Amino acid sequence: MSIANRPAHRPLSPHLQVYRPQLTSVLSILHRATGIALSVGALYLATWVIYAAADAKAYALFQSFNTSIAGRIVLGGWLFCAFYHLANGIRHLFWDAGYGFELKEAYRSGWIVVAVSLIATAASWIAGLRLV
Amino acid sequence: MNDLRSPLARARGLGSARDGLKHWWAQRLTAIALIPLVVWFAISLVMLSGADYDVARAWIGSPLVMVLLILTIVVGLQHGQLGLQVVIEDYVHGDGWKLALIVAVRFIAVIFGLAAVVAILRIGFGG
Numbered sequence: 001m002s003i004a005n006r007p008a009h010r011p012l013s014p015h016l017q018v019y020r021p022q023l024t025s026v027l028s029i030l031h032r033a034t035g036i037a038l039s040v041g042a043l044y045l046a047t048w049v050i051y052a053a054a055d056a057k058a059y060a061l062f063q064s065f066n067t068s069i070a071g072r073i074v075l076g077g078w079l080f081c082a083f084y085h086l087a088n089g090i091r092h093l094f095w096d097a098g099y100g101f102e103l104k105e106a107y108r109s110g111w112i113v114v115a116v117s118l119i120a121t122a123a124s125w126i127a128g129l130r131l132v
Numbered sequence: 133m134n135d136l137r138s139p140l141a142r143a144r145g146l147g148s149a150r151d152g153l154k155h156w157w158a159q160r161l162t163a164i165a166l167i168p169l170v171v172w173f174a175i176s177l178v179m180l181s182g183a184d185y186d187v188a189r190a191w192i193g194s195p196l197v198m199v200l201l202i203l204t205i206v207v208g209l210q211h212g213q214l215g216l217q218v219v220i221e222d223y224v225h226g227d228g229w230k231l232a233l234i235v236a237v238r239f240i241a242v243i244f245g246l247a248a249v250v251a252i253l254r255i256g257f258g259g
Contacts, residue, residue, distance in 0.1 A: 032219060039212035043240070046205055046248035052192055053251035056185040067182065079174060086170050089163050096160060124174060128181040 023110045031088045034081040041078045079124045084117040155214060162211035169204045193256040205248045213241040 019025065051062040065071045091109050094100050100109050135142065146153055180191060191197055216237045224230045 035212070035215045036219065038208075039216055042205065042208045042212050043244050046209070046244040049192060049201070049205070049248050049255070050251045052185070052188050053254045059185045059188070063184070075177070079177070082170055082174055086167065090167065093160065093163060120174075124178045128178040131179065131181040 023114075024106055027088060027110050027113065031085060031092070034085040034088075037081045038078070038085055041081065044074070044078075076121075076125055076128075079128075080117065080121040083120040083124075084113070087113040087116045087120075155217070159211065159214045159218075162207050162214065165203070165207050166211055169200065169207065172200060173204050189255050192252060193258075195256070198252055198256045202249055202252055205252075206245050209241040209245045213237055 048062065051059045066075060091100070091113055094109070100106060176191075176197075180188060183191070192201060217234050220230060220233045220237070224233055
């Protein structure tokens with residue numbers, strides 16, 4: 001058996017399970033998670049306009065889910081995902097341009113993303129529920 | 133700073149993996165486009181809370197909204213497809229599964245995108 005074919009039982013690094021969660025790593029994982037959620041959400045929004053192009057009865061069926069508790073959670077959750085991914089995405093674009101790599105700056109921009117996404121989500125929920 | 137790349141490598145500008153620059157660039161370009169589009173769409177979604185069939189159709193069918201909504205859905209789906217491709221490439225290790233999932237995500241994005249565009253045009257032009 002050649003060295004290349006030998007099964008590798010070497011320890012893998014880094015072990016995510018033994019890492020203490022930090023703001024920067026949690027935000028990074030959340031960026032991916034919200035990105036996946038938003039991709040599914042984009043299909044849901046496409047479905048919304050497809051139903052709107054159909055007749056009123058089909059649309060009412062779709063809307064009856066949107067106005068239910070589960071629908072409110074889905075749409076409200078979509079708003080949080082959108083605001084978070086938007087704010088953290090802008091943070092990523094600054095990194096792409098070469099700014100904000102210092103540890104202190106990465107933490108500061110991270111907390112700004114948390115604050116902006118929570119405030120925008122709260123404001124949109126309050127405004128949305130007042131209109132219903 | 134010394135550039136260790138050969139003149140040919142520098143002229144090609146493809147980086148060390150020789151591939152992926154187009155993907156990277158497209159992801160950033162769609163991200164920048166989505167900044168104003170998502171802000172607009174999120175505000176619109178909140179304003180439309182509890183809107184019935186006629187109100188929703190009147191909104192979707194107005195000319196400016198048609199353009200912005202088609203842009204939001206098409207650019208959003210493209211950005212999502214590019215992002216999901218990276219996630220699949222990172223976490224799915226079997227070559228067969230990897231390829232199958234990337235193809236499936238792309239097909240679903242194109243089908244839903246096209247269906248949404250047709251639906252929006254149909255509402256706007258009264259089909």
